[in-house]
Amino acid sequence: MYEHDVIVVGAGGAGLRAAIAAHEAGSDVAIVSKLHPVRSHTGAAEGGINAALQEGDDWELHAYDTMKGSDYLGDAPAVETLAQDAPEDTMRLEHWGMPFSREEDGRVSQRPFGGLSYPRTTYAGAETGHHLLHTMYEQVVKRGIQVYDEWYVMELATSDEDEPNDRSCHGVVAYDVQSGNVEGFKANDGVILATGGPGQAFDHTTNAVSCTGDGHAMAYRAGAPLEDMEFIQFHPTSLPSTGVLISEGVRGEGGILYNSEGERFMFEHGYANNSGELASRDVVARAELTEVNEGRGVDDEYVHLDMRHLGEERILDRLENILHLAEDFEGVDGLVEPMPVKPGQHYAMGGIEVDENGQTCVDGLYAAGECACVSVHGGNRLGGNALPELIVFGKRAGRHAAGEDLGEPQIRTGYGDDVEDETETELPVQPGDAGLDTSSGVAADGGVAADAQGIVERKVEQARTRVDTLMDRDDGVQHAEIRQKLQNAMTDYVNVFRTEEGVKKALRIIRECREEYQNVYVDDPSRTFNTDLQQTIETRNLIDVAETIALGALVRDEFRGAHWRKEHQERKDDEWLKHTLISWNDGQPDIFYRPVILEGQDKTYEPKERSY
Ligand SMILES: Cc1cc2nc3c(=O)[nH]c(=O)nc-3n(C[C@H](O)[C@H](O)[C@H](O)COP(=O)(O)OP(=O)(O)OC[C@H]3O[C@@H](n4cnc5c(N)ncnc54)[C@H](O)[C@@H]3O)c2cc1C
Secondary structure, three states, X not given: OEEEEEEEEOOOHHHHHHHHHHHHOOXXXXXXXXXXXHHOHHHHOOOOEEOOOOOOOOXXXXXXXXXXXXXXXXXXXXXXXXXXXXXXXXXXXXXXXXXXXXXXXXXXXXXXXXXXXXXXXXXXXXXXXXXXXXXXXXXXXXXXXXXXXXXXXXXXXXXXXXXXXXXEEEEEEEEEOOXXXXXXXXXXXXXXXXXXXXXXXXXXXXXXXXXXXXXXXHHXXXXXXXXXXXXXXEEEEEOXXXXXXXXXXXXXXXXXXXXXXXXXXXXXOOOOOOOHHHOOHHHHHHHHHHHHHOOOOEOOOEEEEEOHHHOHHHHHHHOHHHHHHHHHHHOOOOOOOOEEEEEEEEEEOOEEEOOOOOEOOOEOEEEOHHHEEOOOOOOOOOOOOHHHHHHHHHHHHHHHHOOOOOOOOOOOOOOXXXXXXXXXXXXXXXXXXXXXXXXXXXXXXXXXXXXXXXXXXXXXXXXXXXXXXXXXXXXXXXXXXXXXXHHHHHHHHOOOEEOHHHHHHHHHHHHHHHHHHOOEOOOOOXXXXXXXXXXXXXXXXXXXXHHHHHHHHHHOOOOEOOEEEOOEOOOOHHHHOEEEEEEEEOOEEEEEEEEOOOEOOOOEOOOOOOOO
């Protein structure tokens, strides 16, 4: 068994930042990651990092834009912390050597982004995430932080008291991709999940194949609630054939969207009379699909994004990467023709419920980055606001796990006296595991009380049995079949436009996937680099996560941010200024709600009509 003070699961922007912070606070910290750090999905981030750096801008404007962008579902203490800390944390990256793009006078450049009232997005060409990862990984190497890469974390080693708020997390169980061994990692002070997004729950996504919601699912099964999972961001400019992202930086630099009739529809059809292409992402994604649905799409599928008028020099200086992506994945030369784009799943606003210090309701269990929900993005994330979240809240989680006092959090977690119980919504099927054989792997599943070491050892044994069970089966269903069915259902029915009937259909299909998973088998008999086995385990996680997204989408009968419902096309502030929480209770999802916090340090953010 390996042992450290703090174990960080994941080596993307959030995980690296958390590990550096824990190390600076004097902790023996280790990173466990299924990918080598610089292969993490943060490397795909293109557009930039929002931080109020310039004269004329300030953190209060950033906080206001973020609250408005969130459609008033962001929690003000988290939003204000993000906006206040982003400038210093961004400049720290610069001091560590991040090669930000610069103006003639040497200041770092900032560009306009959707929903921002000031050009606040700091960038390094159109490869911001790539440079961010390399800059922070250098700091990890410099500090001698131990990295276990190509170790796949399967479960958390959590105690199993009845109430999740009474449980504690003592480590993780991981599968060594190179050798096939399953081992325990004991964490004396804390486990920080920084496992990224769950984009692979959808068929058309900008996310990498590694984005399988593992952290979400592990925390969920250990009793930490998932928050606001219904809020999925669909980015307006993904390439139709692959889902590869064309950065918002293109529109930030002046790129224009046209329909098949050559109309600049964001203005000409009145979707966003002030901001046009730079309206918030949810607004632009709905506008594009409305154009397609009303017959003004190109090839009945997409619209055009044109950047030719920006000129070759500016494009090569600021958007060169975009030219390569359009050419390589769509065969289009962005210097001489417009690029085809359509909405694609891009980001999960929801995630593991945490407070401002990154803590979940399970003692010793933290989460940061896209897998967490603190909540700064509420119903809709503004472009450029995820990367500052990684560095601001990754740092806070690392420091707190290492024992630093960051003050009493204002955001509460877990089941408590401030939550509203139960939902009236009729569910089409029994969600969760209830009634099924769950021996292929659940946590929080009873068992004898033990000390920390004993808890980790017991979880290791369960995980070894689980791997053996999957490997020993000779036939059954392959994970790829189940995963594709799940992804199709989510893309068909829990997409930009949602109907009650569609979401219910998705829930029925997810239930079928769960039942089929009872007979899943691993075809590859090898113990080394067995991606078949790893993806089989990931598929189980995707089923759990997809179900929470669909359940959230069904119970929230209003239209807010990225969540649009055909039968409920208005925002219902009287009823729905609250977060949806779903927690796993003995194999059954419990749904409850916690009020959103609109009171900031000096002002209350009054919900207003959101127009751009
Ligand atoms: C194409 C694209 C472009 C984007 N551009 C921007 C942008 O310009 N600005 C912005 O603000 N946001 C952007 N975003 C969003 C932002 O990049 C992501 O939300 C963010 O990078 C996620 O970082 P993370 O550290 O949370 O996760 P990731 O970078 O995805 O890292 C997750 C880590 O967890 C590890 N991991 C996962 N599961 C396991 C497991 N079971 N066991 C062990 N390790 C595991 C992985 O190996 C990886 O190291 C973009 C997103 C996409 C998809």
